[in-house]
Every structure is written in C-alpha cells, then in structure tokens.
Amino acid sequence: MAAYRDSSDIIVGDVDCTASGKKLCGKHGVRGYPTILHGDPSSPEGMAKYQGQRSYAALSAFAAGLKPQCGPTNVVGCKGEDKAFLESIVGLSGEALKSKGDELKAAVEMSEKAVEAAIAEFESLRTHEKLLKLATKMPMPGKEEL
Numbered sequence: 001m002a003a004y005r006d007s008s009d010i011i012v013g014d015v016d017c018t019a020s021g022k023k024l025c026g027k028h029g030v031r032g033y034p035t036i037l038h039g040d041p042s043s044p045e046g047m048a049k050y051q052g053q054r055s056y057a058a059l060s061a062f063a064a065g066l067k068p069q070c071g072p073t074n075v076v077g078c079k080g081e082d083k084a085f086l087e088s089i090v091g092l093s094g095e096a097l098k099s100k101g102d103e104l105k106a107a108v109e110m111s112e113k114a115v116e117a118a119i120a121e122f123e124s125l126r127t128h129e130k131l132l133k134l135a136t137k138m139p140m141p142g143k144e145e146l
Helices: 022-027 056-064 080-089 094-137
Strands: 037-039 047-049
Touching: none
Parallel strands: none
Antiparallel strands: 037 047
16 A cells, blocks of 8 residues: 555555465464454564455555554553553563563463353353243242232
8 A cells, every 4th residue: 555655653565475475474374365464563463364344445444543552662552551561571581571471371371260260150140040030930839920
C-alpha cells in the first residue's frame, strides 16, 4: 500500500512462502495463502491473523486504525500494569528473566486451575438452576404453586 511507504509505524509487505520466504513463513505459522498478519514482526507471538475483508478499502481502513503495540521495543505503546511490568524487567539478567518467567508460568498454571474450577462450579449451578425450573413445573403432591 503506497500510503504507508514512508511510515515509521506501519510496514506493508508481502512474502513468497514458496520461495525465499519459507523460513519467515514457518516462523510465523503461515500455512495457507494468502495469509495477512499484523502486529510486532519481531516475534511470532506478536502477530495476529487479519480476519477482515480483502478489499483495498477494508485493508486500508484496518491499517489506518493500527496503533503501535505494547512490547519490549515499544514501552510507550503500553498502558498501566503492562508498562510497569516491562519497565521492571528491562535490564534484568538472563537468569533473572528466566526466574521471572518461571514465576509467571506457575502463576498462569494456578490461574488456569482456578478458572477451570470456577467454570465447573458455574456449570453445576446452571444445571441445578435448570433442574429447579423443571421441578417447579412438575405436579407433585403437597407442592404449592410457585
């Protein structure tokens, strides 16, 4: 897109995944063609698939709405807790970063278990709610109309 030729924030490019771009496409998980990705190209985790329409107008409108993303190379694009977190880890040694990563991994695993438990409790409550509604509609001796 010529409109972004001189942009310092947006790079529009294409890669031939069947030729010299195979390694790059593999790094970013491109398996189908055409695939349009957006985000921070410095890491595969920073890229997301574009799911919108493929017309010039739709792509142009989408690109116009893009903002610099939060990340280690762009702390200015971060807000609140994310910015504070990045600022707290900048300059840490490799060992300290690994330790922080291990802490976060453990916290994520604990949070996932808590979410799974909460979902199970929610599903149980929802089932009990449905059973109660069914029970209130059934004629039972000694039951008053609710």
